[in-house]
Amino acid sequence: MKKSDLSEPRWGMxxxxxxxxxxxxxxxxxxVGASGFKxxxxxxxxxxxxxxxxxxxxxxxxxNHAVLGDIxxxxxxxxxxxxxxxxxxxCTPFSVAGKGNGVQDKNKGDLGYHFYRIIKEKQPxxxxxxxxxxxxxxxxxxxxxxxxxxxxxxxxxxxxxxxxNGEPDTLNCWEYGVPQLRKRVIAVGIRKDLGKTFTFPSPIxxxxxxxxxxxxxxxxxxxxxxxxxxxxxxxxxxxxxxxIPPGGNWRNLPVEDQIAFLGKAFYSGGGRTGFLRKVKFDxxxxxxxxxxxxxxxxxxxxxxxxxxxxxxxNHNDYYQGDFSPRxxxxxxxKQWDEPSFTIVSSARQLPLYPEPARYxxxxxxxxxxxxxxxxxxxxxxxxxxxxxxxxxxxxxxxAHQYERCSGIPSLIAYRFGKQIAELLKEPA
Numbered sequence: 001m002k003k004s005d006l007s008e009p010r011w012g013m014x015x016x017x018x019x020x021x022x023x024x025x026x027x028x029x030x031x032v033g034a035s036g037f038k039x040x041x042x043x044x045x046x047x048x049x050x051x052x053x054x055x056x057x058x059x060x061x062x063x064n065h066a067v068l069g070d071i072x073x074x075x076x077x078x079x080x081x082x083x084x085x086x087x088x089x090x091c092t093p094f095s096v097a098g099k100g101n102g103v104q105d106k107n108k109g110d111l112g113y114h115f116y117r118i119i120k121e122k123q124p125x126x127x128x129x130x131x132x133x134x135x136x137x138x139x140x141x142x143x144x145x146x147x148x149x150x151x152x153x154x155x156x157x158x159x160x161x162x163x164x165n166g167e168p169d170t171l172n173c174w175e176y177g178v179p180q181l182r183k184r185v186i187a188v189g190i191r192k193d194l195g196k197t198f199t200f201p202s203p204i205x206x207x208x209x210x211x212x213x214x215x216x217x218x219x220x221x222x223x224x225x226x227x228x229x230x231x232x233x234x235x236x237x238x239x240x241x242x243x244i245p246p247g248g249n250w251r252n253l254p255v256e257d258q259i260a261f262l263g264k265a266f267y268s269g270g271g272r273t274g275f276l277r278k279v280k281f282d283x284x285x286x287x288x289x290x291x292x293x294x295x296x297x298x299x300x301x302x303x304x305x306x307x308x309x310x311x312x313x314n315h316n317d318y319y320q321g322d323f324s325p326r327x328x329x330x331x332x333x334k335q336w337d338e339p340s341f342t343i344v345s346s347a348r349q350l351p352l353y354p355e356p357a358r359y360x361x362x363x364x365x366x367x368x369x370x371x372x373x374x375x376x377x378x379x380x381x382x383x384x385x386x387x388x389x390x391x392x393x394x395x396x397x398x399a400h401q402y403e404r405c406s407g408i409p410s411l412i413a414y415r416f417g418k419q420i421a422e423l424l425k426e427p428a
Contacts, residue, residue: 010388011177011385011411013040013385013387014039015039015041016039016040018043019040019041019421021082021421022045022080022081023082023085024079024084024118025046026047026087026118027111028049028066029049029054030057031057031066032381032409033408033412033413035390037414037417040418041418042417042421044063046067046079046082047062048067048074052068053396055067056395056396057392060391060393071111071114072114076117076121083424084127084424086127088407089111089115089129090111091134091135094135103143112147116151116154119151120150124191125190125194127151127189129186130185130407130408133183135185136170136185144168155193157189157192158187158188159188159200160185168185170183171183177411177415178412179382179383179385180341180342180383184408188416190424194428195428198419198420199423201415201416211339212335212336212337212354212383215340219378219382234295236261237261237295237300240253241300246278248277249273249298250262253276275295275298277297313378313392314381314391315377316376318373318374318376319348319350320373320374321347329362332352333372344406345406346402347399347402350375353375354372356372377392377401384405384406384410385410386409
């Protein structure tokens with residue numbers, strides 16, 4: 001997909017024209033959520049995060065307006081006004097997978113208050129807050145309720161998911177089109193003087209919800225640069241095969257490479273287009289012979305032709321570390337026709353790839369086959385509904401790439417962003 005065409009039809013995220021609304025992105029991360037808001041038509045005028053690699057990636061993909069900084073030191077007068085402010089303050093203090101120190105967490109426990117402070121002082125028309133479901137557990141629910149009361153006192157009518165008894169509840173992103181069982185707390189505030197109340201978008205019918213196959217089923221195996229290694233490439237072909245386009249052959253090489261590859265055959269003349277010949281997926285194959293590994297009758301399969309919309313970035317490597325006892329304590333694999341488990345920020349805790357199928361990591365010692373690999377970064381991005389034009393630079397470590405795949409899924413940001421924009425543009 002060309003960078004100039006930001007639409008992501010895989011998830012129905014069609015680039016919307018500018019909706020007339022500006023946006024500020026607090027705790028912006030690498031831009032996973034911002035990708036959705038950008039597609040929804042917002043003009044993002046300011047973003048902030050405290051990690052340089054996140055800010056650099058955000059500016060690489062979203063726009064050159066993210067800054068490196070600590071929100072605790074951020075003065076509201078140094079932030080431009082915007083129609084909407086979004087943010088998912090760090091979730092680790094409230095996650096059931098962490099220590100769960102909540103607001104008592106010395107490093108990150110107070111950041112939710114600073115999100116509120118900026119909202120109160122800047123008074124945008126609307127805000128969107130996202131965080132983990134752990135925020136509603138008995139241990140942290142008091143803090144959530146305090147935040148909601150503070151927003152109310154600051155002049156906002158706040159909407160969040162509720163149970164039948166009125167208690168706050170999480171939103172399962174899978175019900176909104178994300179191919180992932182990801183339960184999150186989302187709260188949307190609309191300034192009271194606007195006289196409007198936000199209504200959540202409707203969940204999609206269950207038969208239309210997406211799965212792992214929908215997200216990553218068309219991706220090639222991560223077997224090295226451009227996915228050639230391990231697919232029967234001859235050693236003498238390997239240095240040149242990536243220079244041949246689908247449907248091409250040795251004649252597409254620079255002359256010096258033609259000579260180096262063909263040797264004396266270069267000077268013998270004739271057609272010989274079977275050397276370094278690549279199959280096109282929309283054409284019939286050439287005649288299959290009994291000696292398919294011959295130098296002059298190549299039929300090389302090039303995944304770049306099959307997966308034309310896939311940028312060959314962030315998909316060759318994946319975390320290959322060991323499995324901790326905690327990791328092996330429960331099932332970590334979903335099948336192709338199911339939604340994925342939650343994509344988390346820690347590579348060690350990522351779900352497993354669907355193949356080999358039905359592999360229960362708890363029974364690892366009883367299997368004779370190796371366990372499935374973890375998802376690649378690109379697969380994590382797909383499962384987060386991040387558009388394929390989004391990528392990490394080579395200077396960002398694999399661990400940091402995985403870390404920044406987390407955040408509000410792009411499709412959720414897109415759907416909620418469109419709903420907020422439609423509400424704000426309605427006559428009072």
